Amino acid sequence: MGPVTGMTPDKRAEAPGAEKAAGLRQIYRMGSLPEAADAARPKATLVDSESADDELTNLNWLHESTNLLTYFSLGSEGLPIVSPIYDIEGDNVPSFSPSCYQNLEKKSATSKPPYSFSLLIYMAIEHSPNKSLPVKEIYSWILERFPYFATAPTGWKNSVRHNLSLNKCFQKVERSHGKVNGKGSLWCVDPEYKPNLIQALKKQPFPSALAFYTPPASPTSRSSCPHYLTSVLKQNHGRSFKESDIDAATAMMLLNTSIEQGILDCKHKQFYTLFFPSLKSKKIIAENFRSEVCFS
DNA sequence: GTTTTTATAAACAGAC
């Protein structure tokens, strides 16, 4: 068939001149959700009454701060409680310095966020008091936290709506009582799919790879590294690693990669105690690190 | 390589 690219212009096209976004595309890998393939399943429409959050999973994260990393102090479900990272070694070094915040914010302003639309929507909804939001407020939450979208091609709102409609993770909740305010419905997270979303969030390369890292509850569960780290290792070495495989040099490589990518600045202690709690060469790393890292 | 997922664009209908 012929090229389909010259289609009739939509009278109210939402994305004028959006085609040049290609160069900006996929600066980051998008997160993937294990959502099912058949989007055809009719989605249940709940009735209003914020019942939708009986869930034990009152994620008390995403506070009011505009800092990216503060999104990731989580409440229950075994996720990190204090913000944002445990100080395992007992000193009070914060996990991320102000310069790190700036770094991430700057990144978020110019680059596409490393989250899929599903995850952005999920974060927005979870952040809301009633765990439900109208689409307009989903827009504004995303916009506020990820200034990238302020200058992004306008089609992203279309993508948000598209995702809400198609993605089984999200459910429409009719707002009952007349026009409380605004039009349209509220959107919430289908509790059935919430674990999937949380898992997808944990798989994000960064910074949530750090922030959502769940310290192993039992010694037996600490056998593997978080996803981001294993993928970095695999890319650099062409094979999989276990924590026990990681020597000081490898750990240094990981550290440096993380710093280059802006997910860590100088808080090496948090890094290796979080990810490699049983690593024997901590001290070697610490010394190497001190001599190499400069603060910005 | 194939399949699945995600992003993007667009047409369109209905509500406001």
Next chain:
DNA sequence: CGTCTGTTTATAAAAA
């Protein structure tokens, strides 16, 4: 009327 919301189809690219 125009704008916003929501659904749907199509296509391409990325990821698995």
